[in-house]
Amino acid sequence: MAGLLDPLFRSGPMCAVFADRARLQGMLDFEAALARAAARAGAIPQRAGPAIAASCRAELFDPVALARGTVLAGNPAAPMVQALTALVAKKNASAARYVHWGATSQDAIDTGAVLQLRAALDLIEADARRLAAALARSARKYRRTPMAGRTLLQQAVPITFGLKAAGALNALERSRARLRELRPRVLVIQFGGAAGTLASLGPRGLAVGQALAARLGLRQPAMPWHAHRDRVAEAATVLGLLTGTLGKIAKDIALLMQTEIGEAREPAAQGKGRSSAMPHKRNPVDAAIVLAAATKVPALVSVMLSAMTQEQERGLGNWQAEWETLPEICLLCGGALEHLAQALEGLEVDAQRMRANLDLTRGLILAEAVSSALAPELGRDTAHALVEQACRRALSEERPLRDVLAEEPKIERLLAPEQLDRLLDPVNYLGAAEKFVARVLAARAGRKK
């Protein structure tokens, strides 16, 4: 896990969850729980359970031999079962007969993957909580800090930085709700035997399954889901939605960090974002990593969806396509989340620069405020046209909009100079921004209770 780019794109704990050894241990946890469950249900001798379980420790296995066996079998479970059987046999030949009892390779692989996924979801929830807290703090702190709202990359009307943070928080909370709803559907065992009937367990199949699920802390589904992959594909989509939201937040940060805008910056760290060629630069490193994830994950989600059309009782190629794809989605999403939480926790916000940028258009950004004020008298369209004309003049003559408007007789008649001043002050044109922030924070508080 000491890869050159891993620490950049992925988090350490998540890498541990999806390391090869953890993948192996996931399958072994299945085998151990199965042995104990089968023993308890009377499907295998009582003492075979603990005897088998005792050998289900990843560190006892030779990874190179397993990898070689995987190539032959076409999956990593078959050589694991063989090796486990040999291990158990060394200590207890009769127990070795009952290794993997009633199960098929897919049962071990899928249940192991679900166990890894559970650990991954826990990590993601923890970092999402951290990010949500940082966003909530920003929403509250900057709820009255005006800045330019920008649509299609152009200044539109003023907003507040708190509103921007609240929008991000609100979206993040929706992702957290999806993650909660996902759990009962995906945190289930896979247990069906060769083709999903548990036939080799005779009448004890369901009882073994129930005990197996209980032992692993997973739910027992109505029936095996070998070739119906919506459960794991859903996990991919929910993480895809979360990654998309992270990408949106990161893009905003990167755009605000532009030299010409400079309204926010990722927190500084010794040497962070250093350019090898330009001594004065500080690059948006966290945002870049998050955006890289947001560029890659949607396609990986499409792989999981494409892979759903699995043949009959077990897929051919499409199931195998999942093995590294769902982990990679977790890794990239988790890495992006860690980077973004870090960036948001230390985000440097430049309220002065925000205010200065609001003045950049010499009042044009408040054109709507003026046309809205005129509309009840003149009608929305006429008011719009009149102000648009003034804007064009202000632009071409490089003068403040206020001065141009003041010269327009139709406007002079309707708006006194003080009114015009008030209309052209951004803090007077923030509408429901603060209320929206309060609603988002209240909704969040409600959910936390």
Next chain:
Amino acid sequence: MAGLLDPLFRSGPMCAVFADRARLQGMLDFEAALARAAARAGAIPQRAGPAIAASCRAELFDPVALARGTVLAGNPAAPMVQALTALVAKKNASAARYVHWGATSQDAIDTGAVLQLRAALDLIEADARRLAAALARSARKYRRTPMAGRTLLQQAVPITFGLKAAGALNALERSRARLRELRPRVLVIQFGGAAGTLASLGPRGLAVGQALAARLGLRQPAMPWHAHRDRVAEAATVLGLLTGTLGKIAKDIALLMQTEIGEAREPAAQGKGRSSAMPHKRNPVDAAIVLAAATKVPALVSVMLSAMTQEQERGLGNWQAEWETLPEICLLCGGALEHLAQALEGLEVDAQRMRANLDLTRGLILAEAVSSALAPELGRDTAHALVEQACRRALSEERPLRDVLAEEPKIERLLAPEQLDRLLDPVNYLGAAEKFVARVLAARAGRKK
């Protein structure tokens, strides 16, 4: 909607939901509800509300002029607002001043799209219910009909056709649950004005929003979501998961329809699936359509996810990328669902052929039954090896597995001929199949209550 391929890939009602006129009407429904809501909240004169609403009928608009205006404005709402204003002005010049009051183009476009989506979800739910009913009937009817379970396209052990149908039903019910959970998150208004503050409505913004939502039967979100697209992207993912499940079912049908397998067939219809070159063929038309959707939709979902990283307060290109993508996902998913419901309702199941195919391997398909029976005595591994050897001999000598097994002394000692016969009868090796079917049907019944 008379496109050459539309009727093949899409359903008529869904095409109506996403026709250009319906898109326009969706935006007009927003404008009508906004006018009434603003009037009610006192944001515009009382009588302007109905005056504006009266003109909000798509048939009053010139589609060619709107299309031309759309190119200039870069979105379809701006020319719609202009045309609506002109229409209202013809009858009531003063009301015309209040058209689109407080809103921005995106408010009309997004809310209109949500209204279309609601209609689409209703259609999908109706067809999903139909498909679920057909699958439930099959699950019940064929719960004891044995057939070959196939993994990696090879015969594995027997299952029942009922179990296969139950697996599909169970997956479909999960998609229906997701569709229910999705609704409160996506069936919401979009209403924020120029940059999400509702500033031009002054203190009345939230009240207008509340009335607007009530009028449209949508929820009012905590705040506008202009550039946070997880709501609509989630709709795409949920439909993507459903399409994947449909594709899986269709692929099974197509595989069962193979000349060499022939266990099921799409219902016949006069001229259906006719080949222009081969008079004897009947092609799996419905399955092909569903699989085409399952090939396309995952990528369209990735577009919706990729498009989530929208810039600041309104996206540049990525928002526009959604406009035709989400409708297309609905259309393809809906078309696939209609085709598949039809196919399943009339599916021809050939239980005789299923039975015959079970005998194709001269007993090999029940090898696991024998090795399972031997395992308690011989150990799983030894039993497996012994039976594998017998299988290889049966294969090379083209003899029934039963005969080869009967010659093997170690087996003869443990299994009497009648036992061997019973072990090699597929109906005795169906494990929990029937119980699984019952569990799926019970879970479904529980949900229906």
Next chain:
Amino acid sequence: MAGLLDPLFRSGPMCAVFADRARLQGMLDFEAALARAAARAGAIPQRAGPAIAASCRAELFDPVALARGTVLAGNPAAPMVQALTALVAKKNASAARYVHWGATSQDAIDTGAVLQLRAALDLIEADARRLAAALARSARKYRRTPMAGRTLLQQAVPITFGLKAAGALNALERSRARLRELRPRVLVIQFGGAAGTLASLGPRGLAVGQALAARLGLRQPAMPWHAHRDRVAEAATVLGLLTGTLGKIAKDIALLMQTEIGEAREPAAQGKGRSSAMPHKRNPVDAAIVLAAATKVPALVSVMLSAMTQEQERGLGNWQAEWETLPEICLLCGGALEHLAQALEGLEVDAQRMRANLDLTRGLILAEAVSSALAPELGRDTAHALVEQACRRALSEERPLRDVLAEEPKIERLLAPEQLDRLLDPVNYLGAAEKFVARVLAARAGRKK
């Protein structure tokens, strides 16, 4: 073609190429050419050729009936053949016997699609030439116009606008080269009969194919390619690469159009980019359209690639997935190209603003120039560290870099004030920019000869 959003995302001529009628005519062109070719090769009676060809006109067909027949047959060729046969029979019963002689539905569908693709490639080449000419003009005109080079959205070192244009031109020329290389591989007939053997034509198959290809102006491939889809998938990838390049150029324009940067603007047009809420805005409409295409096309390309794993001699669902996907790629790429060519032909470049933005960092953007000048004496690392320190001081004290540098004894010793002034003038730090522009223009000229 009168769709609400079509004129926004697609070009008129390209819509005509892919209209339903053109799709039908493509198949009919195949049938006409086949009839004449078969007659010429003696496979059918001499007079049947022109008799059949005479009815191969799309306007003679009932589109509604064809659409209905398409649903039954699962493809549009079968009902077309039926209808054509009936049409021919009205005038010449004996000729009607020879309609579609030796062919299968896929032959008509694929060859028709290739004919449409050829028309699409012609349109794309024409607009690509237009765009290339506009970029070449910009490259030449602005080859000495300095502006800030920006990496990771931050000012880095100066470049010229001509260099930026040349980079775009160079990439576009590579796409044009790919389009040329693609033609011989994709502009081929599809002709194999039921399963690719042309068996029903007996010994005349190849001769008919040769005459057919000659008539359509297509090449005859070594053998039919029914289920090998790399030819059409390659067309998708080449257009995908082109669309990516268009998206890159559009994103640069949109970024340069930002209120805070303002260095370039899409050409103005009456009402273009008008905001319904903000009178002063002019949105980057063309760039948004191009970026929407660049968001969608990559996923559509992945559909074409995913669809390549077609079953045996004809695909099941994956072939059908191509039918609307390749046209959509052409439409979106073509639309983006038209918008971008238009934008580039009238692009408003603000050289003054470019110069002003170069001064925004008070000299920081030329930090590298200084450290490069110091490096031979001090070593790259020491020079870098020294200048970085000065940059930080200039930033925190809000002073020009020049003044801070001048105070640094180590620097003062090595650089005279005039040297410092020269180093800090952007026009003196443009390196090979002009030479690069010349190389790109020369390469282009070389290719045009």
Next chain:
Amino acid sequence: MAGLLDPLFRSGPMCAVFADRARLQGMLDFEAALARAAARAGAIPQRAGPAIAASCRAELFDPVALARGTVLAGNPAAPMVQALTALVAKKNASAARYVHWGATSQDAIDTGAVLQLRAALDLIEADARRLAAALARSARKYRRTPMAGRTLLQQAVPITFGLKAAGALNALERSRARLRELRPRVLVIQFGGAAGTLASLGPRGLAVGQALAARLGLRQPAMPWHAHRDRVAEAATVLGLLTGTLGKIAKDIALLMQTEIGEAREPAAQGKGRSSAMPHKRNPVDAAIVLAAATKVPALVSVMLSAMTQEQERGLGNWQAEWETLPEICLLCGGALEHLAQALEGLEVDAQRMRANLDLTRGLILAEAVSSALAPELGRDTAHALVEQACRRALSEERPLRDVLAEEPKIERLLAPEQLDRLLDPVNYLGAAEKFVARVLAARAGRKK
């Protein structure tokens, strides 16, 4: 490289090409060549060249420290340059001043990646040649071996296994041609300095670039291509097309391996494709691996295309998204190629079973032969209808088509019994199959000369 799943999905040599150390060495090769080139061009002192180059060996670097530095810098080149400078300084302080002279991080990263890609393309070409040879042998050997052609998974008309192999070979040769055409566009240096002007090299930029390219055996492009990514994206698409073709071939093999078809099998190997539950099974392992790649690679290609819209002079997130994606495409494509070459080299073809399956429909598969023979007399449509009717009767009465046809007076009149027999023998209905095989082999031979 000792990963659990790596040996399954990837080949050993390709893993070596893309190992972290190789990535580092790629960048170091750039630095070494740059130092020598700069020295030669007089940009840095003569002796600095070899002094720097001597330290450019990956084994001298601490991977953990590099990984840590990568997180801070946001890219792996910056810490590499720092570490290299320190290494050089230990031996030659003055040479250390000239490390990375004139270059930017992206120059090292991109050029290093191109060097890795060149090695990858060499490996792929070698395995593609191997696969092509195997396919050519099959095409020749089985050019007269009849089997059922299958369209939409149903038997259509006879083909030969040689024709199937020739189709695959022909597609593969097209991919090889694309790989050749790709090389001059992608095997180029990246060298532009901070923003693509080589400004810090003053007038020597181009000369250094030329020497650098010569040293690395790469071409010097007209200008740097920092943010124009079509070169590397094209590599992705070309490998995507190849992977699609591999997937198509693998799917055919898997379908032919079905228990009920059994016409071909992957070569046996001790323990290969062993099922943990079913002793009699031999799973299509190679095909599954290839199909897994064909499921994943299209989405990865879409990442490369999506990532093309890079901002200004260096991308933000999208460039970073390429770093692991292009290698992964090479790895998966290379792994699939190796598996498929192996499978094809040892493919077990069961010509007897092919013949037996042709008889499965009791003659229906030759229905077209009969209707083609009747068409000149009766007309295509009447003949088709007549034979279709006979087919239906043969099906429902479970009788040979021959017997039913013989009873039909209209047919009896036109076709003598011997004629009927000849028509219904598959070997007489293979059309141009053998000629097509010859054309494909000839085209290949022509190219090899």
